[in-house]
Every structure is written in structure tokens, then in C-alpha cells.
Amino acid sequence: MIASQLQASRARLFKEYKEVQREKSADPDIQLVCDDSNIFKWTALIKGPSETPYEGGVFQLAFSVPEQYPLQPPQVRFLTKIFHPNVHFKTGEICLDILKNAWSPAWTLQSVCRAIIALMAHPEPDSPLNCDSGNLLRSGDIRGFQSMARMYTRLAAMPKKG
Amino acid sequence: MSLMLKKKVDVHRVYALREAFNLFYFEDDCIEDLNLLLIRCVISSLYLKMEDERQFMAFIFGLGGVLCKFFAHGACLKGDHCEFSHDWKDPSNNVCTFYQKGACSYGSRCRYEHVKVSPLQPSAPSSSAYPCQYLSSDSVRAACPSRAEPFTVVPVPCVARSSSAYPCQYLSSDSVHAACPSRAEPFTVVPVPCVTAELSASSRPFFPPPKQVWISKAGHHDVLGNGNDGESKSGNPADLAICSFAAAGDCPRGEKCPHIHGDLCPTCGKHCLHPFRPEERDEHTETCAKKQKHLESLKHSQEIECCVCLERVLSKPTAAERKFGLLSECDHPFCVSCIRNWRSSSPTSGMDVNSALRACPICRKLSYFVIPSVIWYSTREEKQEIVDNYKAKLKSIDCKHFDFGNGTCPFGTSCFYKHAYRDGRLEEVVLRHIGAEDGQTALGLPWYFALKVSLIVWLPGLFQSKAYHVFI
Numbered sequence: 001m002i003a004s005q006l007q008a009s010r011a012r013l014f015k016e017y018k019e020v021q022r023e024k025s026a027d028p029d030i031q032l033v034c035d036d037s038n039i040f041k042w043t044a045l046i047k048g049p050s051e052t053p054y055e056g057g058v059f060q061l062a063f064s065v066p067e068q069y070p071l072q073p074p075q076v077r078f079l080t081k082i083f084h085p086n087v088h089f090k091t092g093e094i095c096l097d098i099l100k101n102a103w104s105p106a107w108t109l110q111s112v113c114r115a116i117i118a119l120m121a122h123p124e125p126d127s128p129l130n131c132d133s134g135n136l137l138r139s140g141d142i143r144g145f146q147s148m149a150r151m152y153t154r155l156a157a158m159p160k161k162g
Numbered sequence: 163m164s165l166m167l168k169k170k171v172d173v174h175r176v177y178a179l180r181e182a183f184n185l186f187y188f189e190d191d192c193i194e195d196l197n198l199l200l201i202r203c204v205i206s207s208l209y210l211k212m213e214d215e216r217q218f219m220a221f222i223f224g225l226g227g228v229l230c231k232f233f234a235h236g237a238c239l240k241g242d243h244c245e246f247s248h249d250w251k252d253p254s255n256n257v258c259t260f261y262q263k264g265a266c267s268y269g270s271r272c273r274y275e276h277v278k279v280s281p282l283q284p285s286a287p288s289s290s291a292y293p294c295q296y297l298s299s300d301s302v303r304a305a306c307p308s309r310a311e312p313f314t315v316v317p318v319p320c321v322a323r324s325s326s327a328y329p330c331q332y333l334s335s336d337s338v339h340a341a342c343p344s345r346a347e348p349f350t351v352v353p354v355p356c357v358t359a360e361l362s363a364s365s366r367p368f369f370p371p372p373k374q375v376w377i378s379k380a381g382h383h384d385v386l387g388n389g390n391d392g393e394s395k396s397g398n399p400a401d402l403a404i405c406s407f408a409a410a411g412d413c414p415r416g417e418k419c420p421h422i423h424g425d426l427c428p429t430c431g432k433h434c435l436h437p438f439r440p441e442e443r444d445e446h447t448e449t450c451a452k453k454q455k456h457l458e459s460l461k462h463s464q465e466i467e468c469c470v471c472l473e474r475v476l477s478k479p480t481a482a483e484r485k486f487g488l489l490s491e492c493d494h495p496f497c498v499s500c501i502r503n504w505r506s507s508s509p510t511s512g513m514d515v516n517s518a519l520r521a522c523p524i525c526r527k528l529s530y531f532v533i534p535s536v537i538w539y540s541t542r543e544e545k546q547e548i549v550d551n552y553k554a555k556l557k558s559i560d561c562k563h564f565d566f567g568n569g570t571c572p573f574g575t576s577c578f579y580k581h582a583y584r585d586g587r588l589e590e591v592v593l594r595h596i597g598a599e600d601g602q603t604a605l606g607l608p609w610y611f612a613l614k615v616s617l618i619v620w621l622p623g624l625f626q627s628k629a630y631h632v633f634i
Contacts, residue, residue, distance in 0.1 A: 005503075008471060015472040070470055071507040101514055105470040105504050106523035 009069040013039045016108050030113045040065040043079070044113050048157065049121040053149035054082070057157025061116065062092075063109060073103035076112060081156035083149040085125045085134035094119070095129045231274075270446035271434065273406035400438040409434035429454050456537065463538035469524055470500035475538075486538050488548065489529035492522045498534040505532065531578075553578060564589065 017039070020032045028047075035041035042063035048054025060079040066072045076099060078092035086095040098107060098115055107115075128134025136145040230246030232238035238248065258274035260266040266276065405421035407413035411432055413423060425435040425443075429450040435443045460476075463486070468475050475497045478484050487498035505519055521528050533552045539545040561579035563571035567589070571577050581589035 011473070012471050019472075068507070071504055102518055104518065104521075104523040104526070105500070108472075 005071075006067050009065070009067055010039060012070055013065060016110070019108070020110065027110070027114070029117060030110065032109060032113065040067070040069075042074075042109055044109070046113055046117055048153060049117055052121050053146045054084075054120050054153050054157070057153040059120075059157050061113065063112075065109075070105035070107070073099045073107070074109060074112065075099075076116065081152055082120075083130065083133055083145075083152040084120060085123045085128040085130050085137055086119060088129040089132075093129060095124075095127055269449055270442050271409070273403075273409070275401075275403050276442065277401075398438075400436075402438075404434070404436050408432075459537045459540065459544070462540065463536075466495045466538050468495060468497040468500050470496055470504060473497075484536070486535045488533040488535055488539070488545065489522050489527075490531050490533065490549070491529040492525050492527040493545075494522050494524045495538055496523075498532065501532055556580075 013034075017034050020034075029049075030047075031045040033043050033045075035043070042065065044061040044063065046059050046061060048057040048059065058080075059082060062077055062079050064075040066074065076094055078087055078094065080092075081089070082092075083089065087093065088095075094116065096115060096119055098104070099112070123133075123137060125134040125137035133145060133148065136148065228246055230238050230240075230244050230248055232240075233244070233246070233248045238244050238246075257277050258266050258268075258272050260268075261272065261274070261276040266272050266274075270276075399422070402422055404424040405413050405415075405419050407415070408419070408421075408423040409432055413419050413433075422437065424433045425437055426433055427435050427446060427450055429447065430453070435446060464474065464476050466475055466486070467473060475486055475495065476484050478497065483497060483499050485498040487496045487501035489496075489501070501523075504523060507519065517526070517528075520530070533549050535548045535552070537548075539548060556578040557580055559579050560566065561571050561577050561581055563569050563573070564577070564579070564581045567583045571579075571581065575589075575591050583589070
């Protein structure tokens, strides 16, 4: 059972890999790369959505795919520092329902990336992993939140000038 | 059957044994011993190693004069050692025994003749009809070279049935044992002082109402007794078999083929419609059209991908995986293994049973069961048909939880499987009545519904019942 499950998840990831290779240019905001030696480790570079404080930044995500994939969701975390109410500031852990109890095997790594971009555009301050950011939003200090997020984006997610 | 376990059994021998059982009527004690003898002969391959024995066996079952089915269809692996005749002139026994028992899965495509067991329609010549015919033939003496007196085989069909007319003196167990004292004479037959003469004259009136296959064949034996092999071939054209090569697509013999070639079926493009059997034609046309429809939907199903493994369902490596799992409430395609795996993945992983596991992975619509199917449907009616067929199939299987009344099925009355007791009685639906506090009677539910609610959370996949939805 375990061996066949491993086989199945490997096959599925391979399919996704081929799909990513085929549609490399389909979504310019997402660049999904598989680890050279381990198909269960992926990294992704996503562009911050426009009209958000994350615009212009490139954020790196690390995927760790369980052997039970796609029956269990991949573990995703931000490698790039980001100031966002649903992302843990230190570990980069993401609080997103589809990565936890609302996971469905129909999701792919690509679609998870899209979901994360959507989460960046629409933060959910009521279930914060980053309390400071959540409190700013909940207290209505949109400007404060945006400037903090913008600052961290410049510091961590943009190429340093000069 | 121990026979199957001990020896490497070839088709012919099993066939012969089965015929033997048909020949001898079980309930008669005297015949029981003869039966044993026969079984011993048949199951021991030693007996068949030597030419004499083979001939004897062929003789006793009346096989020698019957055309080998395998030979007739092009290839008999036994070659010269076959118990059956490899002579085209001999009558063939081309009767499908499965059909006579009620179920031939080949239907109209069967290469054997589908002859009903009925006295009105004498069946095609069968081996069991022959023993008497060969009594005087040389093969008898050849089979029993050491004996001077000509042997007869028990004229089985008649004697066995009409024991009142033929008191079983000829078949008493003593004589059987005496006849077979040692290995030296293994193939001795009960020396029945020529019963056949009487038989041919008086056998008819003794036939009881036909109940067994051989009865009708026995009726035929008078005709065959005239010794005209050709006669059986040239009777009613409806009795003739059509060429199985032509029916399968192409007959190498072409015009010279001794069998009649069937008419062309417009659907499958094969010469498989029997020109003289209208019922069979209709049956074939009907099944052929159905098959064609099935093929088309199969073709259409080829392209469909499973959303879990992202592969084409019908291109999976093993046959067991090449099945769709239909969800009762929505129309998204999955492999049956993928969707069942997903639905049965443990709820401890943080996922909610109802909102995630049992929901469609794509549209999140809650479905209570998964229906396996080899084809993908294109209309609502087709889906309903698949679901109905599946449920009907499960309903014919005994529920292992219910265990004929010994166990308790957690799914109760909404179980898809059959809840029947050993005597065939179906379980009654019991609704318990509870005296409500205000003095009125309230309708309660059997206690296992409570159990069901707790169990059903654990039992995933297929076995989910709609009752869950109702009672929560």
C-alpha cells in the first residue's frame, strides 16, 4: 500500500512537472521549479500581485510534498520574509485552509501557488499567524499595514540596488 | 473437487466424467457402484495411457464415434491420442452444455449449438446417445480384447430411468465388483446380456416425463440407431451449425466450407446471423447493437482524465485501475481507485469528513457513494443505468456484516448488500416504537442507527449511506 502510494504520488508529481514544463509561459507570475534530485521538493518564485504592497517583489516558496500526495496537501512556506497576517514572520508558515483541512486532491502545486498569490492580495486578518500585521489591519490602520508590508517587500523581496 | 486438485485434468476427461454422471442416474443404488468404477477409470490417468484403455473409455462414453470438437474447430492438441474421433464423417457433438444448463456467456456468438433441452426438439447428436449404437461395432472387441463374449455397455438412459421395467439385476453391485476384481481387468463393463435388442423395441414407452438432458437425447437414439450418420447432418436446416470461422470474420475454406455460412450482421460486419434461426438472429442483432453502443462510449471514455492522478483513466497500467468512479451527486470523472483512496484517507489528517473527504474534489458537492464503471456516461439516463445496475448487483450479494442474521450491519436498512437469512427470508424493516412522554407514541429508530452514525464517520468510501444524511 505504502509502496504503491509512493508510486502514485511520484507519477502524479511527474505529470505536474511535465505540465509545468509545457506551460512555462502560461502564467508569468509563477515560476515553479523541481529540485534536481528529489521530486518531492519544489521551489516556486511568485511575483507579488499588483496594487498590493507586495507589488514588484519576488517571493520564494518552498514546497515539501508528502508521500501521500495528492491525498495529503503539500507543506508550503515562504522562504522570503513577508509581512502578511496569514504568514508566520519567522518560519514563513502559511495559514491557508486549502493547505490544511480544505485540501482537495484536485489541487496542483501550480494552483496552490495561485491560491497563495490570491491570499497575498486578500489577507484574512481574523486568523493571523503574524499578530502585528493582523492587529494593524483589524484596527483599521490600513496605511500602517501597507507601509510595513511595503518596507519588508523592499528589504527582502526586491533586488538590492547598488 | 478433488479431481481437479490431484490430477492435471484435461478438458476431455472432465467432459467425459460429466457425461458419465449424466448417463447414470444417481439415486439408483446399483448404479452407484458402477458410477464409482467409472469415476475411478476417468480420474486415473493411468487408464488412459494405454491404447486399449483409451479405446475402452472412448467406447464406454460413446466418444469414439463422435467428432472431436477441437478437431472440428481446427486444432486438437491430443492428435492421434484423442478419445474423440478425428474423422469428418462422424457426427459432431456440437451442443453447448452451458446453454443447456441455462447460461452461456457467449450468447449468439457461441461456436457451439444452442439447443434447448426439450423432447419436442431433439437435440443434436450427443455422445451420451451413442453407446447402444456401437454395441456391435468392432471397437467393442478391440476395447476388450481378452474377452470372448461381446460386451455391452449398460444401456444407460433407458435402464437407469425405467428401473421398474428393468429390475436392476444386471447392475447389482456384486456383478460390478465381480466384473472388476483387479487392476488386470480395469475396464470391464457390467456384462449385461444383450439388453439392447429389447431396448430398441421397447424403450420408448418407458420414458418418464423428460427431466434430464439425456432423456431427450435418448429419444433421438432410435433415429441414430439406424446407423445413418449423414442423417443427423441433413435434417432441419435450423439444426445445422453455422461456420464458426465465418462467424468470427473469415473462413479459410471459403466456398468449400462444409458448414453453412451465416448472413452478414450489419452492425458487427461478421457472417454470424444464422439463416434459419430467427430468434437467434434477433438476439444477436440486439446484443450486437448494445455492444456497439458500449464500444462507442468506451471510445469516448478513453480521453477522460482523472483529476486526482491526472492520468487517463482507461490508460492505467492494471485492469483493476481502468475503471471510473462515478460520484452520485456530481459529474466529475475520477479513477475508482483514486477517489476511493481519497475518500478513505484518514480523517485524522485534519480534513473534515463531510466537507472535504466525501465531497467531490473539484466541486465539493457531497456524495454518499462511489459507483465503479468501465465507461463514462454522456447522458443522465446512462448514469442512472450504471448506478441501477451497480445497486442491483450489490443487492444480490450477501452482506458480510449482516452475516445471515448472525451479525449486525452498521448500515441497517440502507445497506446496499443483501440482508437475508439462511433460509432465504429477507430481513424485515423494523421501526421501534417509543412511548413518548406526552403519552403519544413516537416512531423510533432501531438502536443500530445510533451506532451507524458513529461508525459511518469511520467507514469511508463506497459504504456510505444516505441514511446518514437523514439522521444527523
